[in-house]
Amino acid sequence: MESPNDEHAAGSPPNKPVRLADRDELLALLENHSPVLVDFYTKGCTLCQSIEPVLGNVARTGITVGMINPRVDLDLVDEYAIRSVPTLIVFEGGEEVGRLAEGFQGTDAVVEFINSHVTDDAVDPSVEP
DSSP: OBOTTSTTSSSSOOSSOEEEOSHHHHHHHHHHOSSEEEEEOOTTOHHHHHHHHHHHHHHHTTOEEEEEOGGGSTHHHHHTTOOSSSEEEEEETTEEEEEEOSSOOOHHHHHHHHHTTSSSOOSOTTSOO
16 A cells, blocks of 8 residues: 555555555545545454455556545544445545445446546546456
8 A cells, every 4th residue: 555645645646545544644635636535444344354455446547545544533433424434435626525335345336436426537447457
């Protein structure tokens, strides 16, 4: 996983999910990239672990993907109304535009979810993950 402070901190999307250490890193990612898919997960969650390869596939299609454990800052739980994990939230221009909290989803379902919530198709479905 990349760090938000790597070469992709601004500009083109990283080609793999970025693990975020805290709220400040989340906000920096949202400020520097748009759209962004953020996975709110917890350690020990089997559904969260099983969706990680899907997030890798999505990142390779051209969208910035961040992953954060809201337990690192419990204010994130309230701020983003996290009630279950994994919760996937799409941000465009730093604002939440879509939320998916229905357990495991495959790559095609996540791509469709993203594209149905952003202004322009963010994910190129013709790119092989």
